[in-house]
Amino acid sequence: MARCSATQLGVLVLVLSTSYAVASLTVDMQLEQLRNNYVKLEQVLATKDSRLEFLEQKVQQHGNLEAQITQLVNEVNQMKTQVRRTAELELKVQRQEYLINAVHGESRSHNNVSLRQGTTQMPKSCADLKNNGHTSNGMFLIMGVKMVETVFCDFSKPTSDQNFQKWIGFADVKSSPVYFHAQRIGNYGAANTGIPFNQLRLNVGGALNPVTGVFLAPKAGRYFFAYSGLSWDSNAKVQLQMKSATVGWFKIGEAHCTPFNTFALQSILDLKQGDEIRIIHIHGVIHDRDGNNFSNFVGLLLEEDIFGC
Structure with missing residues (x-):
C-alpha cells in the first residue's frame, strides 16, 4: 500500500511538472x-x-x-x-x-x-453755261431739281434749237459717302428693343450709332438697308423700323423664323435728313454666341438729293 502511494505520488509529480511545462x-x-x-x-x-x-x-x-x-x-x-x-x-x-x-x-x-x-451761280442748263462764256461743245454737269444731271451742249446751234441741249442722265455725285456694315458678338434676347451692334466693319460717315443700333440719315436721298440673322432655340421676329421728324417709329418690314433658321430684311428708302432707321427685336433670341457673325446690318447712300432739300 505504501509502494502504491509512492508510485501515485511520482505520477502526480510527473503530471504536475508536465502541466506546468505545458x-x-x-x-x-x-x-x-x-x-x-x-x-x-x-x-x-x-x-x-x-x-x-x-x-x-x-x-x-x-x-x-x-x-x-x-x-x-x-x-x-x-x-x-x-x-x-x-x-x-x-x-x-x-x-x-x-x-x-x-x-x-x-x-x-x-x-x-x-x-x-x-x-457765278451754278448752271441749270446749256443756256446758263453759254451765258457764263462756254463755247466748246461737250458734256457738262448742271444743277437738276434734286440731283446733278449730265447734258450735252452744242453751242454751235442757237438756244432755241431742240438739239442745243441733250439730256444724258443723272450723275452719281455725293457730297460725301455714307455706308456701314455692323455685326454682333453674343446672343441678344431683349424683347421689343433696338438691336445694338458691338462690332463695326465699316461706318463711313458715322451715321450708325452701334450702341443704340440707330442709323441717322446725314443727308436726304435714297438709301439701301439689309439685315440678316439666325434665331436661337425658339421662334424669333425682327422688324425694320423708320422714324421721321413728324412720325414716330413705324414698321417698314418684318421677318421671323423657327429655331436655328435665318431671317432677312431688305429695303430701299427715300429719307430726309434726320430720319432714323433701326432693327428692332420683337421676341425670341438672336444667335451670335459662337463668334460666327450670323447677324449683319448694312446700309449705304445710293443717291443724294444735292439740291432742293
Missing part, C-alpha cells in the same frame, strides 16, 4: 502572439496615420484649388468687364472720328464748290 509553453506562445499582434497593429495604425495625413493634404490642396479657381473666375469677370468697356470706348472714339471726318469732308466739299463757282 502551461509555461502556452503562456510564452500567447505572449509572442500578443507581441506579433501589437506589431501588426502598430503597422496598421502607421498606415492609417499616413493615409489620414495624405487625405488631409488632399483636402487642403482642394481648398487651395477652390480658392484659386474663385480668384481666377473673378479675374476673368473683371477682364470681361474691362474688355467690354474698352470696346464701348473704342466704338465711341470711332464714331467721333467718323463724325469729325464727315464734317471736315463736307466743309472741304463746300469750300471747293465755292472756289469753282466764284461769284
